[in-house]
Amino acid sequence: MEVVWAGLIEGLRMLFSGDAYLWEIIGLSARVSGAALLISALLGIPLGALLGLTHFPGRRVVQALVYTGMGFPPVVIGLAVYLLLSRNGILGPLNWPWIPQLFTVSAMVLAQVIIAIPLVIGYTMAAVSDVDPNLRLQLRALGATRRQATWTVLQEARQGVIVALVGGLGSIISEVGAVMMVGGNIEHATRVLTTAIMLETRRGNFDFAIGLALVLLGLAFLTNLTVAQFQRKGQ
Amino acid sequence: MSDTPLFELHQVSKSYEGRTVLAVEALDIRRGEILGIVGPSGAGKSTLLRLLNFLEPPDGGILKYRGHALQPGAVPLELRREVTTVFQRSALLSTTVRRNVEYGLRLRGERDSRAAIEKVLDRLGLTALAHASARTLSGGEAQRVALARAIVLHPTVLLLDEPTANLDPYNVGLIETVVAELNHEQECTVVLVTHNVFQAHRLAHRVALLLGGNIVEIADTPTFFESPCDPRTSAFVKGEMVY
Numbered sequence: 001m002e003v004v005w006a007g008l009i010e011g012l013r014m015l016f017s018g019d020a021y022l023w024e025i026i027g028l029s030a031r032v033s034g035a036a037l038l039i040s041a042l043l044g045i046p047l048g049a050l051l052g053l054t055h056f057p058g059r060r061v062v063q064a065l066v067y068t069g070m071g072f073p074p075v076v077i078g079l080a081v082y083l084l085l086s087r088n089g090i091l092g093p094l095n096w097p098w099i100p101q102l103f104t105v106s107a108m109v110l111a112q113v114i115i116a117i118p119l120v121i122g123y124t125m126a127a128v129s130d131v132d133p134n135l136r137l138q139l140r141a142l143g144a145t146r147r148q149a150t151w152t153v154l155q156e157a158r159q160g161v162i163v164a165l166v167g168g169l170g171s172i173i174s175e176v177g178a179v180m181m182v183g184g185n186i187e188h189a190t191r192v193l194t195t196a197i198m199l200e201t202r203r204g205n206f207d208f209a210i211g212l213a214l215v216l217l218g219l220a221f222l223t224n225l226t227v228a229q230f231q232r233k234g235q
Numbered sequence: 236m237s238d239t240p241l242f243e244l245h246q247v248s249k250s251y252e253g254r255t256v257l258a259v260e261a262l263d264i265r266r267g268e269i270l271g272i273v274g275p276s277g278a279g280k281s282t283l284l285r286l287l288n289f290l291e292p293p294d295g296g297i298l299k300y301r302g303h304a305l306q307p308g309a310v311p312l313e314l315r316r317e318v319t320t321v322f323q324r325s326a327l328l329s330t331t332v333r334r335n336v337e338y339g340l341r342l343r344g345e346r347d348s349r350a351a352i353e354k355v356l357d358r359l360g361l362t363a364l365a366h367a368s369a370r371t372l373s374g375g376e377a378q379r380v381a382l383a384r385a386i387v388l389h390p391t392v393l394l395l396d397e398p399t400a401n402l403d404p405y406n407v408g409l410i411e412t413v414v415a416e417l418n419h420e421q422e423c424t425v426v427l428v429t430h431n432v433f434q435a436h437r438l439a440h441r442v443a444l445l446l447g448g449n450i451v452e453i454a455d456t457p458t459f460f461e462s463p464c465d466p467r468t469s470a471f472v473k474g475e476m477v478y
Binding site: 132134135137138139140141142143144145146170233 | 285288290311312313316319322324326328329338339342343346381385394395
């Protein structure tokens with residue numbers, strides 16, 4: 001118990017004294033997960049809206065695939081991305097400049113996009129499907145173009161879309177398996193909150209691990225608080 | 236009201252999953268008239284309104300608007316925006332009454348519309364509710380907002396799909412008054428779909444009976460109610476079941 005209290009106090013001190021190494025890790029985590037969330041939002045929100053608003057052959061199969069993706073273990077995604085990008089993999093030997101290399105921030109972003117995007121698509125799809133189907137017809141009757149009507153429906157579903165983004169962020173900021181496999185937890189390069197907590201715990205640096213854990217807990221708390229706020233407003 | 240047809244329908248049909256729900260041999264809707272369309276549930280009344288608002292293309296036949304034969308799915312936006320519909324379910328946006336009323340104007344890029352909105356809100360007794368959330372409105376208030384956001388656009392054609400179903404007499408009276416005034420003052424052509432033959436009698440210049448997707452009879456209102464040609468019309472206005 002003494003170790004925990006001492007670690008907690010030291011962790012808080014490091015956090016508020018502006019410890020450079022600690023804040024570097026926090027900054028990298030924010031950059032990686034922020035970029036992954038942005039890409040997931042740009043791709044996932046339109047795709048979710050499309051799946052929620054249009055009917056086409058095979059839509060149910062696509063929906064089933066999205067739901068499957070929502071429950072995919074991150075470590076399996078890490079393995080898939082690793083195999084895809086490694087020198088003996090499918091994309092690695094091509095050496096195309098836009099294909100990320102293993103053990104880089106780009107590879108970590110790619111893995112996190114693959115984790116977050118089914119969640120963003122799935123939650124967005126559910127949110128726009130919940131909007132009154134008569135509303136879209138009414139908007140068109142008022143002179144909205146298809147694009148204007150879709151944008152308005154998305155605005156009506158905004159609480160669900162924000163929940164989708166927060167859910168996507170929650171899934172990647174606290175994830176360890178995939179970023180460890182494709183990022184490698186390299187100091188000053190690919191070390192993020194979750195991989196650093198694992199490493200420092202193994203080393204016995206509980207104060208540092210607790211400091212990082214406090215930040216992660218704070219982020220998780222803020223994430224859930226935001227979701228709860230939006231759900232309360234939506235009722 | 237002029238005799239010039241605004242809409243001309245010839246052999247217009249519409250089917251869903253192989254079932255024909257509308258098969259109109261011929262129908263002219265005159266500029267400036269109020270045309271009542273009555274008929275039992277499932278007669279094709281709402282389908283007809285969706286075609287007239289260009290929300291769906293007909294499967295066959297010719298649909299002319301202002302003399303232009305319109306190609307399915309290629310109706311110019313400016314023509315489409317001359318027509319609007321108030322549906323039975325008001326389907327309001329989850330924002331304030333005022334934002335709902337100005338929605339169509341914003342779509343058209345009309346920024347200087349404050350006076351027009353105030354006027355319409357006042358006309359429909361909604362001024363005190365302008366900043367209220369649409370979610371808190373009663374059914375009658377919501378339907379008045381739906382009408383307000385349609386008429387603020389000064390449509391050439393206003394399509395009404397059971398606009399007063401399940402409303403109290405006060406709201407029915409107010410909505411009917413505004414529709415009649417709009418038609419009289421602005422020569423707005425109105426197509427009123429209703430189950431309520433008394434409402435059609437009160438408002439419409441001409442009335443059509445739609446049965447099984449076909450127009451059984453269309454006549455000026457006194458003739459339709461007092462000396463109809465078709466026995467099914469006679470039965471329908473007496474409140475008997477006809478199919």
